[in-house]
Amino acid sequence: MKEHSLDRLQTRINEMKNPTCLGLDPRPDVVPGFLFDESGDLEEGLYQFGKRLIDATADLLPAVKPQFAYYEACGIPGLLAVQRTMSYAREKGMLVIADAKRGDIGSTSEAYAKAFLGETNMAGEKFSAFPADVVTVQPYTGSDGVKPFLDTAVAHEKGLFLLCRTSNPSAKDLQDLQLTSGSAVVEELAMLIRDWGQPYVTPTYDLSALGAVVGATYPAEAAHLRKLMPQTFFLVPGYGAQGAGADDAVAGFRNDNSGCVVNASRSIAMAYKKFNMPVEDFAEAARLEVVEMKKKLNAALARR
Amino acid sequence: MKEHSLDRLQTRINEMKNPTCLGLDPRPDVVPGFLFDESGDLEEGLYQFGKRLIDATADLLPAVKPQFAYYEACGIPGLLAVQRTMSYAREKGMLVIADAKRGDIGSTSEAYAKAFLGETNMAGEKFSAFPADVVTVQPYTGSDGVKPFLDTAVAHEKGLFLLCRTSNPSAKDLQDLQLTSGSAVVEELAMLIRDWGQPYVTPTYDLSALGAVVGATYPAEAAHLRKLMPQTFFLVPGYGAQGAGADDAVAGFRNDNSGCVVNASRSIAMAYKKFNMPVEDFAEAARLEVVEMKKKLNAALARR
Numbered sequence: 277m278k279e280h281s282l283d284r285l286q287t288r289i290n291e292m293k294n295p296t297c298l299g300l301d302p303r304p305d306v307v308p309g310f311l312f313d314e315s316g317d318l319e320e321g322l323y324q325f326g327k328r329l330i331d332a333t334a335d336l337l338p339a340v341k342p343q344f345a346y347y348e349a350c351g352i353p354g355l356l357a358v359q360r361t362m363s364y365a366r367e368k369g370m371l372v373i374a375d376a377k378r379g380d381i382g383s384t385s386e387a388y389a390k391a392f393l394g395e396t397n398m399a400g401e402k403f404s405a406f407p408a409d410v411v412t413v414q415p416y417t418g419s420d421g422v423k424p425f426l427d428t429a430v431a432h433e434k435g436l437f438l439l440c441r442t443s444n445p446s447a448k449d450l451q452d453l454q455l456t457s458g459s460a461v462v463e464e465l466a467m468l469i470r471d472w473g474q475p476y477v478t479p480t481y482d483l484s485a486l487g488a489v490v491g492a493t494y495p496a497e498a499a500h501l502r503k504l505m506p507q508t509f510f511l512v513p514g515y516g517a518q519g520a521g522a523d524d525a526v527a528g529f530r531n532d533n534s535g536c537v538v539n540a541s542r543s544i545a546m547a548y549k550k551f552n553m554p555v556e557d558f559a560e561a562a563r564l565e566v567v568e569m570k571k572k573l574n575a576a577l578a579r580r
Numbered sequence: 581m582k583e584h585s586l587d588r589l590q591t592r593i594n595e596m597k598n599p600t601c602l603g604l605d606p607r608p609d610v611v612p613g614f615l616f617d618e619s620g621d622l623e624e625g626l627y628q629f630g631k632r633l634i635d636a637t638a639d640l641l642p643a644v645k646p647q648f649a650y651y652e653a654c655g656i657p658g659l660l661a662v663q664r665t666m667s668y669a670r671e672k673g674m675l676v677i678a679d680a681k682r683g684d685i686g687s688t689s690e691a692y693a694k695a696f697l698g699e700t701n702m703a704g705e706k707f708s709a710f711p712a713d714v715v716t717v718q719p720y721t722g723s724d725g726v727k728p729f730l731d732t733a734v735a736h737e738k739g740l741f742l743l744c745r746t747s748n749p750s751a752k753d754l755q756d757l758q759l760t761s762g763s764a765v766v767e768e769l770a771m772l773i774r775d776w777g778q779p780y781v782t783p784t785y786d787l788s789a790l791g792a793v794v795g796a797t798y799p800a801e802a803a804h805l806r807k808l809m810p811q812t813f814f815l816v817p818g819y820g821a822q823g824a825g826a827d828d829a830v831a832g833f834r835n836d837n838s839g840c841v842v843n844a845s846r847s848i849a850m851a852y853k854k855f856n857m858p859v860e861d862f863a864e865a866a867r868l869e870v871v872e873m874k875k876k877l878n879a880a881l882a883r884r
Contacts, residue, residue: 304702312703345691349700351709377684380649381748387649396653398608399616399625405655414718417746418753442721444685449722454760
């Protein structure tokens with residue numbers, strides 16, 4: 277099969293020697309208020325939040341991950357802002373991971389897949405609603421909820437990350453339930469992800485178009501899940517504000533230091549506090565934090 | 581605690597003697613093309629699809645369930661159309677179930693919850709992005725992914741349906757995994773839904789603000805899950821086009837015939853085919869189908 281977007285993500289990580297993803301979480305307590313004052317406009321303020329972080333870091337970072345929840349909570353202005361932000365990031369050469377955690381069954385999953393990875397054909401027109409390179413997807417409905425995303429991804433040389441081990445404390449509620457097979461739910465899902473993704477492994481990096489979300493807050497688990505999914509790209513959330521450090525974040529990388537991208541959101545956007553800089557310099561502070569995070573991750577990878 | 585939206589849903593079902601929900605799934609093969617020809621506009625055509633079905637059935641039906649995937653796949657025009665459709669349905673007195681199957685962790689779930697059930701406070705303004713009475717939610721992240729939805733629902737006298745047993749064939753992939761406790765994953769989740777929802781049971785109907793999605797395509801399972809969740813409102817998808825009949829759809833109702841709403845989407849919107857009517861009369865045909873479905877469901881409830 278042809279190259280997919282997770283191949284391109286690995287290529288960019290290698291070129292930039294940086295496996296970091298810029299998470300854009302425009303929470304009310306994270307977006308600097310002056311961005312709204314300057315523009316007098318919700319959409320423009322939200323767009324400027326992402327644009328300025330992208331401008332400050334695009335030469336250092338392979339990818340950006342807008343969190344759709346925060347944009348959607350702002351209604352149509354928020355969704356217009358995320359469309360513009362995603363388009364701007366792609367102009368700057370970044371890969372775009374739409375963190376939308378969508379998922380349903382059959383043809384409904386197909387509609388979501390087309391919205392983010394493909395094209396909708398409606399009213400005699402073909403268009404892409406929220407074009408991304410990769411989208412995050414929910415696993416609970418099983419294979420026929422996931423397959424439309426995978427089919428659409430493969431048809432358009434894109435990829436997806438299926439939730440496997442989330443980074444939150446109550447991840448255990450369902451994911452750690454012990455099965456009569458001897459595995460936990462999360463391990464069973466890992467084996468399904470491996471099997472479902474196997475036909476879509478390319479020789480480029482021996483990675484599948486079907487990736488997995490594996491939180492940095494469970495490093496021992498990440499190392500174990502890597503063994504179950506050797507050809508699966510991991511999106512690793514939880515670095516920084518959620519409590520995981522560099523050594524935790526690299527636990528799921530493959531032996532050749534490939535196969536993972538580590539996301540940080542608040543720790544980058546709010547780095548001005550850590551560096552005691554004025555909020556007006558949040559983008560410059562973000563760059564300093566990205567440089568520091570890159571060093572920390574590479575050092576952690578070197579000492580494994 | 582105060583009354584929640586699932587109480588209001590039960591009241592409307594009782595008043596109308598009809599436990600049916602109008603599903604709005606504007607798929608390319610479901611929306612009559614003439615609606616786009618008439619208006620020359622994607623947003624207006626999508627809006628007219630819902631509006632005409634609502635106009636034809638609002639006096640017979642307690643609730644409407646727009647499927648966000650299809651609106652989102654149409655981008656901003658689709659999302660403007662669903663906002664208008666939801667607002668119109670509420671004007672007509674229907675309860676609105678936003679079938680968005682959202683879910684994430686912690687503060688990100690909170691952002692989604694505010695988008696559908698509460699208010700976002702951003703850029704010095706307070707607003708509701710996609711105001712609904714009830715929203716559907718993903719369970720995989722566990723309690724701290726669900727709690728923000730529940731807290732927001734309770735604060736605004738709303739409710740939610742958590743995915744429990746989905747109506748698709750591969751529901752079994754994760755939901756049927758057998759646990760060492762002797763239960764399957766779906767049973768364990770049912771007990772969690774019962775426990776998480778217990779503090780939000782009102783005396784009105786002995787129903788919680790935390791409901792569950794329990795597909796009509798697994799009737800034996802629905803009856804069993806009812807025993808595990810006696811105070812939980814069920815949203816029952818799968819009637820009609822997905823293959824479930826009236827007897828399947830009523831399997832999860834409580835002994836007093838309360839506690840469930842049965843959704844139908846394609847079988848209503850495309851009833852003009854079944855009745856051999858021209859597509860221009862799709863709304864009139866939908867009304868005929870709704871009358872027939874109401875009779876079938878009530879007959880099935882009577883013979884249980």
